[in-house]
Amino acid sequence: MENQKAQSFGLKSLTALYTLILTIVAFIIEISPTWQSDAMHIEYTIFCVLMYSIAIIYFIYLYTVILYPIVINTILLYLERMHILSVHSIKRWVRPEPVFTGEGAGTLYLRLGTLLFGTLGSVLWGSEIFLCFFTNVRHNIYVVKYILAFVFTYLQMHFLCCNSKIDLPKNSFIASFGMMHCIAVNLWVWFSLCLAKAVYKSDKKTLKLQKNEEKWKKKNMTLTDAVTEAVTTTVAYIASSDGEMVSNFSASEKQLRSLYRLGSAANFLLTTLVEFSLIAAAVYFIIWKHEGEENPQEARKKHVRFDCKSTSVGIFAALVLLVGSFVSISMHYIYNNSDKPRAADEVIGIAETVLFCVTLLAVFAAFSRMRKLQYRLHAHGQVVDEILLIVGLAGEIVYCSTGLDLYLNERLGNVPGTTCLIVVAFVFRIIQVVVQSVFILVSSRLRSLSASNVANQPGKQIITFLVVCNINLFIYHTFETIESNFGFPHKMSSIYSALLNISSPLVVFYRFHSSACLAEIWKHAYSTKHNHSHVHNKPLEDHHIA
């Protein structure tokens, strides 16, 4: 027994080390100017293909051998009946049925999120495959790379949705190793997408500044200057063969073509892909960590049940805020189109501050209402939720401190047009985020056990309100990542923009995930079933997804 434990520990350390090395190497390849140079683009793409294909081969192994061994077992039994294999060898090869007792992506909301994010993310890969054949045809290796990326995303989506509760067999080298490889791939995808976005954003900013400068120049020009300018541009326009304005791609470039062709839509798809990788990495980590632990077999739940009592006030109060925030987005858009960028930014700032204040008050109200509920032990399947919540919280803290830092910087530099609103917004935001995280951690352990609580459901309306508000903020922050982040000036040093590019998908993720956690609280805190810990007494059932 001691020996086996040591073996298990050794295996875990080894795979962890592998992931660490692979992740660091991948990160360095992503930022190294040598690997990113045009001369190395084939080698770099081969590296990408290798990363994806190992992960896909692992998934094929996982599905055929561990998750659906029935196919192999049927073949083996057939071979035995045909007297090609002996009974003895069959016994060695027949695989056991899969056991679904792990932690995994347990909550329904998280699984719906992976479906949503994964589907939208796949669209990005799909467009990329199409764009490989557009204007300058790319090297075939690119096609292979993006097809593999698509297949990988799709397989992950299926695994996370349907099979993430799998309990990996103990001391299986391939299972452990593959899981850790997938973590590395997801982290690498996350990092490379953040970098791609940063490059695209700086390109876009340069273009915008150029345009603004031109406009400004035009305004202040004398008539003769303007006429000369106009004549030269027109001549140049006619001289160019067909006046195509869109820059063509070179065959060797490595950046995502869709970012340049689809603009903000691709930016949105990219954000969803980042969220997806993050969730996937966290879930794999949990599966790897709990691998081989023998948990009591629970019946796989197939029925989803919602108790919609006392929710309508919460929903309809939050819908007013939702409409308000959508209107503010449209106001931002209108002001931006009328060349009033300052007013446009202020609208966003005011709307955010209002949202944060209201949500903060709601969290306090929920605290005071939910004191009546009973404290219970840690429930099953919450570890992954808490890890993801903390990751999101870290992102929010980085985001807010960067914002406040930039404000200080502007104040010191006496940049005109710095409003106090930025400080107010960020301070409320950070307070709201911290208080809400504490609230989620505490109240996910609360249950209504007394009869009066079951009847009254204290705080359920406020929880409903908070769920919708967090979804609202999720949409709002998604919009911010696409359009412009409030409180961040258009020109900033590269270190700030790196921090922004890394933290802004996490901010979006924090809102998504806290609405997921609040929905879980909404579902479970008032549930009349409290036998989570007494599940051992239940009859053992095991349904398969057919």
Place this chain on the structure above:
Amino acid sequence: MENQKAQSFGLKSLTALYTLILTIVAFIIEISPTWQSDAMHIEYTIFCVLMYSIAIIYFIYLYTVILYPIVINTILLYLERMHILSVHSIKRWVRPEPVFTGEGAGTLYLRLGTLLFGTLGSVLWGSEIFLCFFTNVRHNIYVVKYILAFVFTYLQMHFLCCNSKIDLPKNSFIASFGMMHCIAVNLWVWFSLCLAKAVYKSDKKTLKLQKNEEKWKKKNMTLTDAVTEAVTTTVAYIASSDGEMVSNFSASEKQLRSLYRLGSAANFLLTTLVEFSLIAAAVYFIIWKHEGEENPQEARKKHVRFDCKSTSVGIFAALVLLVGSFVSISMHYIYNNSDKPRAADEVIGIAETVLFCVTLLAVFAAFSRMRKLQYRLHAHGQVVDEILLIVGLAGEIVYCSTGLDLYLNERLGNVPGTTCLIVVAFVFRIIQVVVQSVFILVSSRLRSLSASNVANQPGKQIITFLVVCNINLFIYHTFETIESNFGFPHKMSSIYSALLNISSPLVVFYRFHSSACLAEIWKHAYSTKHNHSHVHNKPLEDHHIA
């Protein structure tokens, strides 16, 4: 008794007549050049304000007197205890508790739809309120009008979601009259929005054609011409005070400002508002029709329960199609930006044809799988679903026949660039729509009563697949209404474009509603509870939404 029946019939005829007259008058006011002229804009807006305010006053009456009489009753009891009112007069004034046994918007999916459409629609009114104060400030009456429109949408949303199963008291003149007034208002909103969209679209088309012409002119100009042209435009640009390109609004114009400021986003919001009005009108009609009918009291269901067994294959197969159709949308966008509108249209056409074929095959497969289920009597709460389905079906038929007609027209005129794809797409579409509607009507009456059906759930995967495919087509058609309708040329006579503008929101609605109906079938056909018709024996319970 005879007398009361006559009275009830008289009341119904009277209110129906009122709605008919009001609707026709409102429609005529919308299209009459006199009322739409600039001189009459205050009078026209007063008419709008009247329409909305009567509806809102009715809703206030409905909520305080019929739906939540507890407020009034409490006040009355208080007054009695204070000896201000006698017990006798109290008895006359105390209102009975509301009864929730009507048909109404029974299905969950439909209610979620009203929430979604209503929220997005409110955003349009919100932006419109904001735009009243933008550049040229509008007359105050406009502000009142849009605020009333917002309040009306919000109240309707709450009513449809939470209280649509209300049974109106028998022979109540105000209740009947108000319900019918609301139908007229919704039909009028629907019609006026379709008109606003038509006007906007023709404006946009003229602008686009102008631009294309200019481009074409520029391409074929000699150098000297081009230079002269450039000089004149530049001079004009500098001569204008601040070079603002966006046309300013006049204070008296009546069209929706947000359509011109928000572009395709407002177009999308407008479509949702049209769907919302349609659902609302249908539900009110059902409530009015079943008014005073004494149905057995059913317990108001508060728990929603889903059986997610055997759905994953259906979902994941349909997700591939979903990703594919999103990619085709992005391809359309890219081709359009690269000045290849023909290729862009073809992509849409091919994607649609594939979707229709696959969905058609799936419907046939579902037919053959679901033969095993048992036929049951008409279930409760399906009338409104069937009416809405037929309305949507009518829209689809109008859409397809218009499309085929236009194709014939182009063939006769030998217009270059008419592809056979249009015919194929429309024929498959019309077959798919008709077969699917028949399938929905038949299979909403099927239940799995035998033990083997309960265990196997024949056809559930295919139904899941169909639900996701219809949502997919819903997104696709929504995108089409915003961007460009496949099969319809850019230039067409006004009668065709009127048909298109009326039928295209119905097409979107058909897809939404058939996914709603399929989701209901998914939920109920395999349910193990079959006591819908034996509900009388159940204990009577009546929960209120708190």
